[in-house]
Amino acid sequence: MKDILVLYYSRHGATRELALALAHGIDSVPGMQSRVRTVPPVSTVCESTQPDIPRDGPPYVELRDLEECAALALGSPTRFGNMAASLKYFLDGTTPQWLSGALAGKPACVFTSTGSLHGGQESTLLSMMLPLLHHGMLIVGIPYTESTLSTTQSGGTPYGASHFARGGTAGPGLSTDEKTLAVALGTRLARTAALLEARP
Template identity: 60%
Template sequence: MSHRIVVLYYSRHGSTRALARQIARGINAISGCEALLRTVPDIPPSAEPPSDPYLTYDELKDCDGLAMGSPVWFGNMAAPLKHFWDASTPLWISGALIDKPACVFTSSSSLHGGQETTLQTMQLPLQHHGMLIVGIPYSEPALHTTQSGGTPYGASHFATVAGQLSTEEKTLAQQLGQRLASLSMRLNPAVKH
């Protein structure tokens, strides 16, 4: 039996997927927790198979926590993720996600390309679902020294080369995953899976 933490992401060129994998490493480092890497379909649908399975609403309903990531698209989350949340009304009506911890992460191709606005706007549907938002506290030393990605709102990556994370970006993503998993266990010590 383990706490299942969904790591949901959409990635166009691999950078957001690389962050998702580091967050999953952080989650899996906490004894009793398991990261489920999931993605969403392209809009319009792509002919290429996804790198990870598509998230189902049943998996989301049954998760013990959520990490959600998107590349920066005009300072907001990518349309495929927005589409996924727009269809989540049945979970909202039932209150299935209330009091579950959640965090967000992003990547951009320019340093000031909208990372913080994307992280903040990704939090909005999660808050409407009653989820508890987890950030990165300044007690994490890498947050003070990073020269690329990483914010108190969530993990981030400045994609100078797609998918090649800096040491600080990897550290911050793993720490965010560990924090999310630890809080999940504290909030719901009775595992149901």
């Protein structure tokens, strides 16, 4: 089995829901399995620390998770049209993997959630692609052959899976369309990884 890293930061749970939907899609592809990881929050107080193991949810990511993965799904809530500082902080520490080319040639996708309809979902997805491109990764999106992309009344973009938390941060969970598109993206990422792994 090849591991696909699903790495995300989630403050109120919506991005975590998307991560689990992507993981479901990944796990549906023979020979592929999801490895779900998160990052700790960044504190404004220098002395503040987090426990080595989160109180709930998946473990914190380690750099070896990147090195060992066959593909990467990267997710963050929207922060003014950009990824959250916690995820950016982790990515800023991946220079050794960049220098060694550990991620070069591996497929990747991105996903996000926001509490407002026009909260910068697409710019967040595009900004998350930038460090992945610097690492030499192959970006996978959601094609319009996924019919739900043309009919969704909630989240979902060709750049990646997304969620609009109606009613703000305490809004309802993923819509049916959002979940369908997230699962489809996870499946597509895993199939792409399987095809690349099968290369001579």
